Structures are given as C-alpha cells and as structure tokens.
Amino acid sequence: MIITNKKPISIHNDPWEAYNDVIDNGQLTLSNIEFTTTNLCNMRCSHCAVGYTLQTKDPDPLPMDIIYRRLDEIPNLRTLSITGGEPMFSKKSIKNVVKPLLKYAHQRGIYVQMNSNLTLPQDRYLDIAEYIDVMHISHNWGTIQEFTDVGFGAMKKQPPIKAKLKLYEQMLDNASTLSEQGMFVSAETMLNQSTLPYLDKIHNEIVNDMKCSRHEVHPMYPADFASSLNVLSLKEMKEAIHHLLDIRDQDTWMLFGTLPIYPCINDENDQQLLQRLRDAKNVTMRNDPDGRSRLNVNVFTGNVIVTDFGDENGTISNIQKDRLTDVFNQWLTSDLAQSLNCHCSEYHCLGPNVLVKNMYYPDTDFRQKEIEMHAKHIFS
Numbered sequence: 553m554i555i556t557n558k559k560p561i562s563i564h565n566d567p568w569e570a571y572n573d574v575i576d577n578g579q580l581t582l583s584n585i586e587f588t589t590t591n592l593c594n595m596r597c598s599h600c601a602v603g604y605t606l607q608t609k610d611p612d613p614l615p616m617d618i619i620y621r622r623l624d625e626i627p628n629l630r631t632l633s634i635t636g637g638e639p640m641f642s643k644k645s646i647k648n649v650v651k652p653l654l655k656y657a658h659q660r661g662i663y664v665q666m667n668s669n670l671t672l673p674q675d676r677y678l679d680i681a682e683y684i685d686v687m688h689i690s691h692n693w694g695t696i697q698e699f700t701d702v703g704f705g706a707m708k709k710q711p712p713i714k715a716k717l718k719l720y721e722q723m724l725d726n727a728s729t730l731s732e733q734g735m736f737v738s739a740e741t742m743l744n745q746s747t748l749p750y751l752d753k754i755h756n757e758i759v760n761d762m763k764c765s766r767h768e769v770h771p772m773y774p775a776d777f778a779s780s781l782n783v784l785s786l787k788e789m790k791e792a793i794h795h796l797l798d799i800r801d802q803d804t805w806m807l808f809g810t811l812p813i814y815p816c817i818n819d820e821n822d823q824q825l826l827q828r829l830r831d832a833k834n835v836t837m838r839n840d841p842d843g844r845s846r847l848n849v850n851v852f853t854g855n856v857i858v859t860d861f862g863d864e865n866g867t868i869s870n871i872q873k874d875r876l877t878d879v880f881n882q883w884l885t886s887d888l889a890q891s892l893n894c895h896c897s898e899y900h901c902l903g904p905n906v907l908v909k910n911m912y913y914p915d916t917d918f919r920q921k922e923i924e925m926h927a928k929h930i931f932s
Contacts, residue, residue, distance in 0.1 A: 558661055561685060561736055563805055563836050567631045567663040570844040571900045576628075580893060580902075582880040583630040584846035585623065586859060587653060589613075590637035590645045591852075594719070595669055597690070598705030610645060613851040614872070616652050622849075622871045623656065632657045633688075633846075635667040640676045649851055654683035670726045670737075671719040677726060681735055688768075689727065691739040691758055694750025696720060702746065727762035738807070740768035743792050745782035751792060752799050759801045766805040769796060771812060773907040786812060786912055790825055802833045809838040812912045815899040816921035826899075839902040843889060847880055858883060894922035898929045 559565045566572075573581035590610055623629060632653065639650050657664045665686040670677070677687070693699040700716040731737045739758045741747055747754060758764045771789055784792065793808065800806055808829060813822050829837055842859040849856055854871040856879050865888060869879040883889050894903040903918045 558663060558685070561663070563834055566807070566836060566838060567685075568633075568665065568838065568841055570839045570841045570846075570902055572630070573628070573845050574895065574897075574900075574902075580844050580884060581628050582626055582845065582847065582877055583628045584633065584841050585626070585629065585631075585876065586633040586635055586846055586848040587619075587649075588636060588848060588850045588852075589634055589639050589649045589653070590642050592641045592645070593636060593638040593669070594641055594671065595638070595703050595707075597669075598702045610642060611852045613645075613649050614854050616649070618854070618871060619653070619849075619851065620656060622876050623660075625875050626877055629660070629662055631663045631665065633665045633667065638669055638672070639666055640668055640672050640680075646676070646680075651680065651683075654680055658683050669723065670730075671723045672726075674722075674726050674729060677730055677735075678733075681730070681733070685736060687730060687735055687737045689723070689737065689739050690742070691754060691762070692742055692744075692747050693720070694747060694753055698746065698750075724757075724761055727764060731763040731765065736766070737762065737764045738766040738768055739764045740770060742770055742772035743784055743789055744772040745784065748784065748788065748792055751796055755796065755800055759804050764804070766807055767800070768807045768809060769793070770809045773810075773911055783911070790821065793825060794828075797828060797832055797835070805834045805836070806832075807836050807838055810840050810905065810908060811837060812904065812908045814903065814918075814921075815896060815901055816918070816925045817913075817916075839900070840905045840908075842905055843883070844893065844902055847876055847883075849876070890919075892918065894918045896922060896925045898925065 561567065568584060570580070573579070573583050592608070592610055634650060634653060640646060654664060663685045664683060665688050666684055667688045668677075670687070670689045693703070696717065699720045700713060704710055704716060727737050727739070739762060741751070741754050741758075755767060758767045772783055790813065793811070796806070813826055815823070815826060829835055846859060847856050848859040849871055855867040856869045856871060856876065857867055858865055868883060884893065888906065892903060892906060892909065895901070903922070904913060909916070909918070
C-alpha cells in the first residue's frame with residue numbers, strides 16, 4: 553500500500569495506532585519501522601530506555617541501498633520512526649542516514665516521527681521540518697533541577713550547570729517556535745515517582761510554554777537502562793490519570809499509551825476509568841505498536857529487535873539476510889508473541905505488551921481473557 557495523500561494527524565488519525573492494521577488488513581501487519589540512526593547523544597537521561605547503548609563515536613552505517621531495499625519490500629509501510637541516541641546530534645549521521653531516510657519516506661508518502669530531546673540549535677530542526685509529521689520529545693521535568701540532575705544522571709563527566717540550563721531553555725524555545733511555525737510537536741511524560749508531584753506543572757508547561765500539539769502520557773516500566781527507577785503502583789497510576797483528566801487543558805490532545813488497564817479485567821474502578829478516558833474530549837488511548845505493527849532496525853549492524861521487547865527476546869534477525877516482513881511473520885508465530893497478542897474488537901484493544909504483563913499481570917492469561925470477552929459480547 554503506497555500512501556499518496558496523507559491526512560493531517562489528529563485524534564481521528566493516529567498513524568502509529570496498531571489497531572489500524574486490524575481495521576485495514578484484518579490482522580496484525582508490519583506497518584511501522586523504527587530506525588536507530590545514532591548511538592550519540594548530548595544528554596544521558598537516567599530514564600532513557602537505550603542509555604546503555606550510547607557511545608562517544610558511531611561506527612559506519614550499512615549501505616543505504618540495503619535499507620531502501622528492505623523498506624521497498626514492505627507493502628503496508630505506513631510510518632517510520634527515527635530514534636537514537638539523539639538523531640540530530642551528529643551532522644554526519646544527519647547527512648548520511650537521517651536525511652536519506654526522511655526523503656525516502658517523503659517520496660513514498662509515509663508518516664515520519666522523529667524522537668529528539670530538542671535541545672540542539674534550531675536551524676537543524678528547521679532544515680528537516682518539511683519531512684517531519686511528528687516531532688516527539690520527552691518532557692519529564694518537574695523542576696529545572698530535575699532536568700540538570702536526571703537529564704545528565706548517567707553522564708560520568710558532568711557539563712557545567714550553566715551549559716545544562718542553556719539546553720533546557722533551548723528546548724523550551726525550540727518547542728514553542730517550531731510549534732508556532734506549524735510543526736506537530738508531541739511531548740511525552742512518563743508516569744513515575746519523580747513526575748507524580750509535578751504533573752500539573754509539566755502539563756501546563758507543555759501546553760502553554762512549549763505550545764505542543766499533543767501531550768502523551770505513558771507509565772514507566774522498569775526496562776533496560778531505566779530498570780532502577782521508581783515505578784508507580786497500579787493504584788497510584790490510576791489516581792494520576794484521573795488527576796490529569798481533572799486538570800488538563802481540554803483543547804489539547806492527550807494521548808495515553810501502554811496503560812495497564814484493560815476491558816477484560818474484572819475491576820469496576822478500572823472500567824469507570826476506561827469509560828472516562830473514552831468519553832473525554834480530545835483524549836485517545838493507543839495500543840502499543842511494539843510487537844504488533846513495528847520492528848526496530850539498527851542502521852549500523854542491521855540487527856532487528858521488537859523494540860521494547862529487546863530485553864525479553866534480544867536480536868531476532870538481521871536485515872542483511874532477511875526480509876523484514878518475513879522477520880515480522882516469524883515473530884508473530886513465536887511463543888512470546890502468541891502469549892500476548894490477544895484482540896478484543898468490541899473495544900479495539902490489543903492487550904498488554906510483555907513489560908506490562910510482567911509488571912502488573914504476571915499470572916493473567918490474556919488469551920483466555922480474549923475468549924471470555926468474545927463470548928460475552930457475542931451473547932450479550
């Protein structure tokens with residue numbers, strides 16, 4: 553499927569929603585590729601999911617012809633995500649990898665998201681603005697000290713405090729300027745013990761100071777580099793979501809992703825919260841694309857992982873020898889994927905990913921829950 557006319561991104565059109573593939577194709581489909589384009593970054597956030605892979609020098613990437621060929625082989629490709637490291641940090645990487653990928657996606661009519669900390673000189677972002685559908689940033693800073701401490705928490709040689717503060721100011725200025733010039737900037741906040749006391753401030757800053765088009769909210773799970781950070785209990789998480797719904801700006805799109813709350817769990821409070829989320833103005837809930845519609849490719853090694861499932865499954869293949877569609881189909885038949893990929897059409901729900909299940913529902917059989925939900929709605 554080649555997309556020629558892209559609809560604007562809105563609450564009615566979230567191209568990264570994995571359920572789109574069930575609607576369009578009747579099944580889970582490879583429609584999203586995430587590329588790790590650099591191992592370099594000017595920050596070392598304590599919560600960064602890939603912090604352990606960051607380096608001081610990038611190896612040479614694979615020839616772009618290999619990458620183009622593998623992308624050409626994906627008939628239903630709808631979205632590309634560009635991540636790192638910081639994709640805009642290395643001018644060499646921008647020239648040799650990032651821009652070629654952006655131009656490929658542009659020519660094919662594919663939606664593009666870039667994951668950036670948005671702290672670099674503004675001209676770098678303006679140079680690629682025409683190719684970007686979503687500029688995705690993380691914003692978990694309840695205080696400036698949180699930025700200076702946590703944002704560089706894993707860095708051995710700390711920059712001067714003045715340099716850190718300059719990056720913070722540059723991030724705010726970049727977000728507001730790019731937003732005012734028409735870029736769709738989406739700021740993600742993780743729900744954890746550090747952000748919980750400051751959710752009001754963070755939301756107000758994202759909406760009013762940074763002028764972002766969307767505020768994303770995702771619970772933080774103890775994976776990879778961020779495994780030592782303090783997560784919320786289910787009770788705390790649900791209270792935090794209710795609080796955000798109470799205080800938020802209703803004219804700004806809020807996207808809740810990877811929520812550990814499901815229609816099939818027999819809990820009255822859960823169902824009330826889900827209904828509140830469904831009914832709220834400018835609020836959406838996104839099924840996690842990892843493992844359902846997305847694979848991650850490393851441009852240096854060609855290794856393929858199922859993104860957030862990297863810890864569980866590791867490298868599952870390599871683009872130098874395998875087509876990505878074949879890799880994805882093999883993944884779907886694996887025991888791990890089979891144990892997780894349930895589907896409730898009544899609520900457009902695709903169940904938990906492995907991090908959510910292991911954290912909150914280690915003893916729950918979601919495939920059995922799927923059977924029960926199907927029976928309930930067939931006969932109700």
